[in-house]
Amino acid sequence: MLRYQENNELHRDFHGTTNTTLNYIADHYGVDALKMILRKTGHDVYKSIREKLEKGDASELIEHLNWFFYRERGKYQLTVSENEIVFEVFECPAIRHLRKLKLDPSPHVCLQTSEVNAGMCEGTPWHSEVKIIGEGHCVQTFRKEADHDSK
């Protein structure tokens, strides 16, 4: 079950504010600072997902990926096996909306995925990886350590 139940109206312009913020932090405080904020967001805001991953339960992570990309009309494919979750995003809703607003996606736009995912996995048997295939197209993989039993 999702910790944050969101099913009302959507304000997609927040993707524009995120984009401006990514550039602002990177330009004024450096990319490492931006990564730190994003990782902390993944770690602290998604505490519920992280704590379940710690126990070997990926159910909330799967529900999170599916629900929020479905809700934002992303094009994606989610493949789940016991020790691996592969989430291929064919059209990122955030980048699609930035283009609609006529904003250039920040060079750091994909850090919001890689660092937040890493923050969710911190201290758990799961590791995340993001491969960028093209603009708005990526493969996010969550892999559980093979020799790690559920607690």
Add this chain to the structure above:
Amino acid sequence: MIPSDHFVRFYNEVFKFLDKRDGLEAYYKEISRHQELHCLQLFMEKGLQGMEEYWGHIRVEENCICTSYIKDEVRYSYMSRCPSLSKVLDSDAEPCRKYCLHCPGWVAPLMTKCGFYYIKYLRALDQPECYSVFTEYKDKIEAIRQDLIRQGFKYIFTNLDDSEAVEINRTKRHQIQKAHQ
């Protein structure tokens, strides 16, 4: 992608980071410039009615519980449940104690640029409730400020100190509106 539903919880992390580095004010100005994309032309051309249009759309998309009206060339807005602070309070991450300050932080410079006086007031920083007033008449906002001070409101934000810029931009806005008539 940080879902747009969860943006404010990321925003909260950004505020905590910037607050420790005394960097909030400069960041608010950047957000204000970003918001010009959505608001500047609308507010310059349609004035208070443009604000009703913009925040009317926000009210729906952000699921605000809010009422507003225009009377005697003054726009009044009362947010009885701010969805932004509500989400930040409903988070596993610690709320930034200055979270509410971002709102006047970006709105005040935008209002100055559009030639409007603005005042926002709230009773507490941890309650998702606030009031805002917008008008091009300085004396009306000044009277509200004095009244709020008398009532003991602790958190009052306004652009009255930028009145010189407000007056210049008000003239520009009137010229733009005249050209559109």
